Amino acid sequence: MLDKNGIAQRIAKEVKDGYYVNLGIGIPTLVANFVRDDIDVEFQSENGVLGMGPFPFDGEEDADVINAGKQTITALPGASFFDSATSFSMIRGQHVDLTILGAMEVAENGDIANWKIPGKMVKGMGGAMDLVASADNIIVAMMHTNRAGDSKLLKRCSLPLTGVGCVTKVVTNLAVLEVTKEGFKLLERAPGVSVDEIQKATEGTLIIDGVVPEMKL
Amino acid sequence: MIKKTVKDVEAALQGVQDGMTFMLGGFGLSGIPENAIAHLVKLNVKDITCISNNAGVDDFGLGLLLQKKQIRKMVSSYVGENDEFERQMLSGELEVELIPQGTLAERCRAAQGGFPAFFTPAGYGTEVAEGKEVREFNGKMYVLEEAFKADFAFIKAWKGDEAGNLTFKGTARNFNPNMCGAAKVTVVEVEELVKPGELDPNQIHIPGIFVQRIFQGERYEKRIEQRTVRQRD
Numbered sequence: 350m351l352d353k354n355g356i357a358q359r360i361a362k363e364v365k366d367g368y369y370v371n372l373g374i375g376i377p378t379l380v381a382n383f384v385r386d387d388i389d390v391e392f393q394s395e396n397g398v399l400g401m402g403p404f405p406f407d408g409e410e411d412a413d414v415i416n417a418g419k420q421t422i423t424a425l426p427g428a429s430f431f432d433s434a435t436s437f438s439m440i441r442g443q444h445v446d447l448t449i450l451g452a453m454e455v456a457e458n459g460d461i462a463n464w465k466i467p468g469k470m471v472k473g474m475g476g477a478m479d480l481v482a483s484a485d486n487i488i489v490a491m492m493h494t495n496r497a498g499d500s501k502l503l504k505r506c507s508l509p510l511t512g513v514g515c516v517t518k519v520v521t522n523l524a525v526l527e528v529t530k531e532g533f534k535l536l537e538r539a540p541g542v543s544v545d546e547i548q549k550a551t552e553g554t555l556i557i558d559g560v561v562p563e564m565k566l
Numbered sequence: 567m568i569k570k571t572v573k574d575v576e577a578a579l580q581g582v583q584d585g586m587t588f589m590l591g592g593f594g595l596s597g598i599p600e601n602a603i604a605h606l607v608k609l610n611v612k613d614i615t616c617i618s619n620n621a622g623v624d625d626f627g628l629g630l631l632l633q634k635k636q637i638r639k640m641v642s643s644y645v646g647e648n649d650e651f652e653r654q655m656l657s658g659e660l661e662v663e664l665i666p667q668g669t670l671a672e673r674c675r676a677a678q679g680g681f682p683a684f685f686t687p688a689g690y691g692t693e694v695a696e697g698k699e700v701r702e703f704n705g706k707m708y709v710l711e712e713a714f715k716a717d718f719a720f721i722k723a724w725k726g727d728e729a730g731n732l733t734f735k736g737t738a739r740n741f742n743p744n745m746c747g748a749a750k751v752t753v754v755e756v757e758e759l760v761k762p763g764e765l766d767p768n769q770i771h772i773p774g775i776f777v778q779r780i781f782q783g784e785r786y787e788k789r790i791e792q793r794t795v796r797q798r799d
Contacts (some may be wrong), residue, residue: 371726388597395667396593397737407795412788413724413736419594419647430736432743432771433619434592434675437668441686460691470656471664471707478694480667482687513691 351522351539356490358383358566359537360449364390371395371440372481376490380449391427393445395436395476400428414527417455417476439474443482448484450477452491452516454506457532457553459516461489462508474511477547481512492513493521493550500552502526502533523547525564526550532556567762570730570780577607577782578779579755582718584611585638589674589719589745590618590628594647597738598627601755601783602720606631615639617714619741621651626789631755637661642725643667643712647791666694668709671741676713677704677748678776683712716749722783723772725754727765730774746778755783 353376360384364370366444371393372378381403385391392401394416401416401421408423424430439445452463463479466473480489489498494500502519502534519526524547532554535547540560572578579602588606590596606614607630616637622628631637632650638760639661645651654660665673666688676684685708689695701712724735732754734742746752759782 390750394737396596397740402638404794404796406798410790410793410795411736411789413738415594415596415737415791417593419596420794421790421792424736430739432734432739433667433671433741434744435672441668441688451798470646470652471662473642473664474645474694475644475666478666478692479686479688481688510692 350543355539355566356520359525359564360488360490361385363518364388364447366390368446369393369399369439369444370447371445371450373477375451377451378418379447380490393436393530394422395440397433397436398422398424398428399431399439402424402428414484435477438493439478441546442478442487443483445484446486448480448487449490450480452489454501454503454508455489455505455516455519456503457528459514459528460506460515461511462506463511465509467509469520471486476500477511479541481515484515487516488518488520489516490520492506493523500550502551502553523550529556534558537562539564567729568774569728569775570581570774571728571759572779574781575601575755575784576766578755578781579605579609580603582609585613586611587615587617587715588715588718589680589714589749590616591721591740591742592627592738593619593743595622596788597722597734597740597742598622599722599755600786602753603627603630606636607634608634609793610634612636613638615641617641617716619643619667619668621648623647623791624650626787629759634658641665641670642668642710646718647651671744671792673711673714674741674744676771678744678746681713683710684727685709686711714748717751719745719749719752721746721752721754723756725752725758725765727760728780728782729762730754730777730780731765731770731778732756732772733769734763734771738752743772745765746772752776754780755779757783757786757792758781795796
């Protein structure tokens with residue numbers, strides 16, 4: 350079974366040379382720590398920076414240079430700053446190659462819910478609806494089940510949707526799954542996790558095609 | 567040159583009234599018009615609608631207006647960091663319209679650029695699209711969203727000149743340039759007000775035609791919401 354860093358490490362393998370990547374808040378943010386350093390990748394933060402770097406050294410933080418999680422960051426050589434409308438032109442116009450974000454629920458048809466739990470405090474969707482409605486390549490990073498132990502990979506989402514039919518891949522603590530017309534296709538198992546365990550934790554249709562390899566990190 | 571300078575924040579906010587709709591730049595606490603917000607608190611204008619990506623924190627930014635219950639309605643994309651906001655929202659005192667962040671930016675830009683509405687894929691198939699016209703283009707579905715209408719836009723820029731030309735710094739730029747000229751009156755506060763000619767015309771982010779009033783902010787706290795650092799080896 351993977352921890353959050355393990356999920357991020359596995360997703361980092363999906364990041365290819367020459368990609369512009371938008372990372373959501375939470376596990377997706379960790380992906381940047383695991384991207385191979387022999388490839389060229391630029392991270393976009395939707396509040397207006399492309400070429401985002403690591404956190405600043407202590408004492409060098411700047412209130413005018415933050416990421417979408419409002420954390421102080423740095424800008425790498427070759428970075429650019431821009432306004433919000435331009436930022437979402439990059440996203441809506443499909444100039445960003447890969448979007449990685451968290452979710453509360455994903456359905457077997459690619460629907461995603463990650464912004465609202467009715468009756469509880471609603472924090473808002475931020476840029477998530479723009480991202481999922483526009484990107485061709487959307488990877489969800491999340492735990493396979495919620496704190497109550499219920500599956501987050503469902504036949505249909507029960508929570509208000511963020512986007513419809515948009516998720517391409519899901520990486521959880523248990524598995525890597527591809528969203529296909531027939532349902533969640535099991536691509537890889539996390540180390541030490543059996544197909545049976547994944548099946549039990551998946552409410553949506555799970556497609557098992559032959560021997561499912563254990564993932565390599 | 568058409569001069570846009572006003573003496574101070576008081577002169578800049580002339581004409582502000584109860585019940586108006588304001589746009590406010592900023593993302594989190596970065597690039598917020600600190601001096602205009604402080605003066606809105608002082609003026610105690612009530613029943614206002616604020617179009618702003620976020621709602622500040624309890625004791626800073628728009629949180630200051632929330633504390634005094636001056637805001638009737640917030641139009642935002644993300645509002646998570648504010649207990650007083652949550653209390654007013656759950657008790658029904660505060661009306662909240664949550665919209666996708668890119669749609670928020672584009673509704674500003676549409677108002678700035680004279681488009682009454684535009685189609686966006688964001689929110690299609692979700693409750694954001696409820697009651698709105700949807701249309702298919704090239705096999706994909708889009709939602710019709712309208713330009714904002716606002717009385718004042720309160721903008722924070724880094725440097726500006728007397729003609730109202732502006733430059734922004736870092737990610738404090740965010741919604742600020744998109745809101746310039748998107749309201750009936752655009753009021754800009756800058757960290758540094760300079761003479762015409764001091765800013766390179768090649769490096770202007772927003773030309774002065776989009777600005778009605780500009781003043782130098784008295785002081786800037788520039789509070790950091792999430793201070794994240796790394797240590798040197």
